Amino acid sequence: MEYPCKIVSIKGREILDSRGNPTVECVVRLSGGDVGRAAVPSGASTGQFEAHELRDGDSSRYGGKGVLAAVQNITKTIAPALYGMDGANIRAIDRALVELDGTENKRGLGANATLGVSLACARAACRALGLPLYRYLGGVRADTLPVPMMNILNGGAHASNNVDIQEFMIMPVGAASFSEGLRWCAQVYHSLGSLLRARGLSTGVGDEGGFAPDLSSDSEAIELIIEAVEGAGFEMHTDFMLALDAAASEWTAEYGYRLPKLGRSYDTDSLIAYWQDLLGRYPICSLEDPLGEEDFIGWASLTEKLGSKAMLVGDDLFVTNTERLRQGIELRAGNAILIKVNQIGTLSESLDAIEMAKKAGFRTIISHRSGETEDTTIADLAVAVNAGYIKTGAPCRSERVAKYNQLLRIEEQLGCSARYGG
Numbered sequence: 001m002e003y004p005c006k007i008v009s010i011k012g013r014e015i016l017d018s019r020g021n022p023t024v025e026c027v028v029r030l031s032g033g034d035v036g037r038a039a040v041p042s043g044a045s046t047g048q049f050e051a052h053e054l055r056d057g058d059s060s061r062y063g064g065k066g067v068l069a070a071v072q073n074i075t076k077t078i079a080p081a082l083y084g085m086d087g088a089n090i091r092a093i094d095r096a097l098v099e100l101d102g103t104e105n106k107r108g109l110g111a112n113a114t115l116g117v118s119l120a121c122a123r124a125a126c127r128a129l130g131l132p133l134y135r136y137l138g139g140v141r142a143d144t145l146p147v148p149m150m151n152i153l154n155g156g157a158h159a160s161n162n163v164d165i166q167e168f169m170i171m172p173v174g175a176a177s178f179s180e181g182l183r184w185c186a187q188v189y190h191s192l193g194s195l196l197r198a199r200g201l202s203t204g205v206g207d208e209g210g211f212a213p214d215l216s217s218d219s220e221a222i223e224l225i226i227e228a229v230e231g232a233g234f235e236m237h238t239d240f241m242l243a244l245d246a247a248a249s250e251w252t253a254e255y256g257y258r259l260p261k262l263g264r265s266y267d268t269d270s271l272i273a274y275w276q277d278l279l280g281r282y283p284i285c286s287l288e289d290p291l292g293e294e295d296f297i298g299w300a301s302l303t304e305k306l307g308s309k310a311m312l313v314g315d316d317l318f319v320t321n322t323e324r325l326r327q328g329i330e331l332r333a334g335n336a337i338l339i340k341v342n343q344i345g346t347l348s349e350s351l352d353a354i355e356m357a358k359k360a361g362f363r364t365i366i367s368h369r370s371g372e373t374e375d376t377t378i379a380d381l382a383v384a385v386n387a388g389y390i391k392t393g394a395p396c397r398s399e400r401v402a403k404y405n406q407l408l409r410i411e412e413q414l415g416c417s418a419r420y421g422g
């Protein structure tokens with residue numbers, strides 16, 4: 001039989017994401033007839049060191065946000081260069097994409113173009129080889145379902161009202177399995193909804209499905225969530241811990257930080273003191289982007305003070321980029337990394353960042369973007385690399401639920417060999 005994984009066609013198209021913005025979808029067909037399809041997510045609070053997301057800039061279409069140029073790069077530039085290559089050799093595909101792009105941040109072809117192709121090849125290849133995606137990517141070692149870090153209250157750039165911290169998350173650390181943890185989270189989400197209704201607060205939701213009530217302080221948000229956890233019959237510490245994403249790069253001001261909604265300014269030291277106080281008062285075990293993306297020195301000082309108490313997660317700081325992660329490891333800035341495949345623009349570079357993080361003893365969290373699609377690749381990726389954690393929003397928006405449901409299917413497939421947690 002002829003080898004079934006040679007690339008015979010690659011096609012791009014413009015589709016919509018969960019915010020109604022255009023994004024790239026890519027379809028790859030292999031010689032054995034198998035087809036893989038992948039859609040690319042998109043962020044709102046994007047880090048300045050992320051790979052370049054190519055947008056058309058033609059204001060007559062989607063206010064300049066169209067992705068037809070990226071789609072054209074797939075069809076006209078990438079497709080002819082990759083025809084005949086082994087679609088299952090993702091490293092070779094990704095290397096070819098990096099070379100074709102020829103820039104250090106994918107501004108040549110657009111990271112949305114390269115990622116679409118990279119992911120669609122993986123999807124086509126696992127079909128051709130008759131394997132689930134997590135098994136193809138992770139081999140026999142893939143067995144761990146991630147702890148959800150479920151964002152149930154939205155602020156910052158994901159909600160135009162309320163507080164400055166972007167995400168308030170719950171982590172079902174005491175659950176025995178992923179499915180149990182997910183059920184617990186959904187129950188707490190509903191409990192929080194009832195609580196908000198009872199207080200006359202809005203139950204409208206933000207971009208990632210978390211509620212976005214009008215609140216005036218971070219403490220108020222945290223206390224509401226704790227009440228919701230307890231109201232659903234759970235205990236903090238033993239059943240649940242909290243996680244925050246400050247997305248503090250959004251607060252960067254000329255001198256230090258300015259919280260736009262609260263209107264208060266901080267320098268690095270006083271912001272660190274703020275986090276120390278918050279972690280002293282509440283059961284928070286993970287803090288993402290507590291300082292800005294250029295403040296490596298501040299991060300190092302924060303890590304010295306709080307690194308034994310919590311995961312200090314670099315999102316905008318590391319942008320899934322091994323060069324930036326290496327700096328963080330050397331400086332002891334942070335102790336965990338958020339992995340977003342579109343921050344770097346290929347699957348293998350994302351795998352490299354995960355590997356480097358693990359070798360350095362950093363925790364790894366696979367993450368969605370605030371603009372998502374029905375694509376569930378990150379669910380498989382989380383299991384493939386035994387990441388331990390996944391961040392994929394609240395259980396009330398289908399583009400987020402799609403990832404949770406895929407994890408339930410994987411858990412079922414793994415049966416008694418499934419493990420849970422970071």
Ligand SMILES: O=C(O)[C@@H](CO)OP(=O)(O)O
Pocket residue numbers: 042043044045046047167208245247315338367368369370371391
């Ligand atoms: O900051 C984040 O972690 C993400 C995802 O939750 O948001 P965005 O995709 O807008 O960057």
Ligand SMILES: [Mg+2]
Pocket residue numbers: 245247288289315316338
């Ligand atoms: Mg973040």
